[in-house]
Amino acid sequence: MKTKVRTPGAGLIWVKSSYSSEEGGECVEVAECPGSVHVRDSKDTNRPGLVVDASAWTAFVDFASR
Template identity: 45%
Template sequence: MHPHTTELTFRKSSYSSSHGQNCVEVAELPGVSAVRDTQNRDAGHLEFPTAEWTALLRASTK
């Protein structure tokens, strides 16, 4: 876990459904992207190196 996770400010991902379901929220920290399920915020979040998260998003748009 990143040392600054208490400072996370999540936003709805632009890749989330516009219907309010199946949403993913993302928070950015230096070098880390934190991701959580909007409907299960209490379950916590996953952290990925920003470069890996960016590569995943680029691959999903191809």
């Protein structure tokens, strides 16, 4: 199960992995947009995140899933 968080005013739905715990571990959240993926630190959501091309994100996830 993934936790989804809608960011007010931004129109993004942030998703945190179900492997993330509420104990404050090392977690990231992602939000998909047409053509790009936004990535941020789930512990400090006010800090700037990253925006990557959707094809680069897909390649990263495919590589990490091996």
